[in-house]
Amino acid sequence: MTRPAFLRIHDVPAWWAAETPDAVALLDDGRSLSYADLQRAIDDAKAALAGLGVLPGQRVLLVAENSASLVAFVFAASSLGAASVLVNARLSAQEIDAIVAHAQPQAEIYIDAGFKEGIAHALRRHAMPLDCGLAGSVRAVVAAQHFEPLPEDVAALIYTSGSTGKPKGVMLTHGGLLFVATTLVAYRQMSAADRSYGVLPMSHTMGLTSVLLGTLVAGGSVLLSARFEVEALVDAIETQGLTLFQGVQAMHTALLAHLRRHGRALHRGRLRYIYAGGSPLDPTLKAEIQALFGLPMHNGYGLTESSPTLCHSRFGEHRQDAAVGPPIPGVAIRIVDAEGKDVAPGESGELWASSPGVMRGYFRDPEATQAALSGPWLRTGDIARQDAEGNVFLVGRIKDIIIRSGFNVYPAEVEAVLNAHPAVAQSAVIGREVARNEEVVAFVEPKPGQVVDGASLQAFLKDRISPYKRPSQIVILQALPTMTNGKVERTALKTMANAMPRRPEAVPSS
Structure with a gap:
């Protein structure tokens, strides 16, 4: 079976719904949706969005966690010529409000994936129940009356910052998303027999493109997991x-x-x-x-x-x-x-x-x-x-480089050495400003059942890394803080480090 060259992301499920309607597309919370089922859900979501006045070039804010309903709304917005603004429901109220103010969505959609955050945001934004025939609670509010149109080929806006700075909406195109998805299908030798684990948030490009879209391009199935x-x-x-x-x-x-x-x-x-x-x-x-x-x-x-x-x-x-x-x-x-x-x-x-x-x-x-x-x-x-x-x-x-007494320190290099210690599960290294200098601070998460302290780690580092790269302070945490996409939350670690007392530091030798 030769796949066509898909032009829009919603062409992908539509084509498979016509070719292999009974094949499994999604598994979500014990339910199995065929490609025909998924296309019906997309059509229902499309009708609901049209009823909210969504037009080509507009944005649809989707506040949700991974679910079949979220997938349906992403493709529904695409089929209307609108772009999805994908937002993880675990973001704070301040972060979501900043994205709404900047994105100017025509409609805000809040999808309840069984966690309190989604419904809390919906109630706070005065969203009302939306009858769209989809599983779970879906709420909506019509937002912008005046909007700045997007280029017609934009499929999604993904914001790369929130409360930590000015939010930036990355405009991703249909062609760009499909290029990556199709290329990875060939690279990974994927087929309709494949099944991927959809746990990476679809509000991030790895979850959206590499997992969801790539698997569906191949005609395979995605086992969805909200967290x-x-x-x-x-x-x-x-x-x-x-x-x-x-x-x-x-x-x-x-x-x-x-x-x-x-x-x-x-x-x-x-x-x-x-x-x-x-x-x-x-x-x-x-x-x-x-x-x-x-x-x-x-x-x-x-x-x-x-x-x-x-x-x-x-x-x-x-x-x-x-x-x-x-x-x-x-x-x-x-x-x-x-x-x-x-x-x-x-x-x-x-x-x-x-x-x-x-x-x-x-x-x-x-x-x-x-x-x-x-x-x-x-x-x-x-x-x-x-x-x-x-x-x-x-x-x-570039922005993570620590300049210590004129020497460049790359956090990944120090982390690799720390992580080689048999008692260390993972680590994160950040820079902290001190008088006319910058020092290295390491946060370490031990493996379960293991006990480790800063002194033993310093001894471990002594013969494995240059003196100027060694941390001035090593902090042991039961678990490193993570963001919604699973990455270590370095901003939180920086805040923690800056709240700690500075230690006098001699200029390191090379």
């Missing part, structure tokens, strides 16, 4: 027929801890592909996960602004390092210095990328758009290098 629970992941792998699991490193870390805590093995079932994204891959975690599954741990790289994937490790390749792979077909990259000139091969610099998946820009923010885009190139803000085989290695974020 990550390690017991549910184990059950999904062992009994629900998962073939692909994509998660962030915190999920893989939690899985290992769970198995150790209960002293049990994991039966792999049909699982054939595992992936960790969202942050530079820790080599120790990679080795442990590969040993657990007997499969290569795949890795990749991308940004919200690129829909997201730019690089991906070669399918089936066993590597011991943490390379994120070469650029995927259709993507070009440059490694440049501070003046935008290409660096010598193998040297580190800022990664620039050109891809069909690159955003149209930031909605209503031409200055930020101009700063991020240079002709066809997206300035990623990430420091990387590329080896002779084309593999890309992430070094760190």
